[in-house]
Amino acid sequence: MFSGTRLSATIVIFVISVVCQLHAENRVLAELRFIASNRSDKTAGVWVDGQYVGYAKELKGNKKVLLLPGRHEILVRQGWYNDYVEEPLLQPGEVHTVTISLVKDGRTPSVHATGELKISAVPSRAAVFVDDQFTGHVDEFNGPWQAMLLMPGQHRVRIALPGYLPFNTVVDLWPHHKLEIRTALVKGSITEAGSLVSKID
Numbered sequence: 331m332f333s334g335t336r337l338s339a340t341i342v343i344f345v346i347s348v349v350c351q352l353h354a355e356n357r358v359l360a361e362l363r364f365i366a367s368n369r370s371d372k373t374a375g376v377w378v379d380g381q382y383v384g385y386a387k388e389l390k391g392n393k394k395v396l397l398l399p400g401r402h403e404i405l406v407r408q409g410w411y412n413d414y415v416e417e418p419l420l421q422p423g424e425v426h427t428v429t430i431s432l433v434k435d436g437r438t439p440s441v442h443a444t445g446e447l448k449i450s451a452v453p454s455r456a457a458v459f460v461d462d463q464f465t466g467h468v469d470e471f472n473g474p475w476q477a478m479l480l481m482p483g484q485h486r487v488r489i490a491l492p493g494y495l496p497f498n499t500v501v502d503l504w505p506h507h508k509l510e511i512r513t514a515l516v517k518g519s520i521t522e523a524g525s526l527v528s529k530i531d
Contacts, residue, residue, distance in 0.1 A: 402418065447485075
């Protein structure tokens, strides 16, 4: 039977062993870091290997992206901008920097887009799709003076995040009409977030 001192020493040795093992495992993983200089770049959605992981500005700290070594596809997407794609070959322990500098795609929002849609949802990092097009994340459309301008008429809205069941609805906007969607996503399997979250084309 262990004495109190021997038991404490055994626990300390076990904890040190686990910490060292975790530290060694982390050196195997590569890390992605995102550098963005303006609001459009910082709020752009990021897909890794076809899976939405969040928006650029938030992907750090406990939300940092750690990947196994090998080749990965990184796609950065923002409404009214050309997609940015790179396919780095990541080495064990590498810190790979993705410098985002999105270029406008030449289209301009229609002057007839007079309907306003606000979205208040939890988690606020969830992706928002309107008529199957990625438009941003919830946090861009839920504050004062933050709203999405849309053409009058019906629009399909989808709010999705891996690990949660997607929320789907249809809104019918009139000219100069303001609507707000409020919802909280329900936790579910990562496979239930839906095809749009993992769609990159």
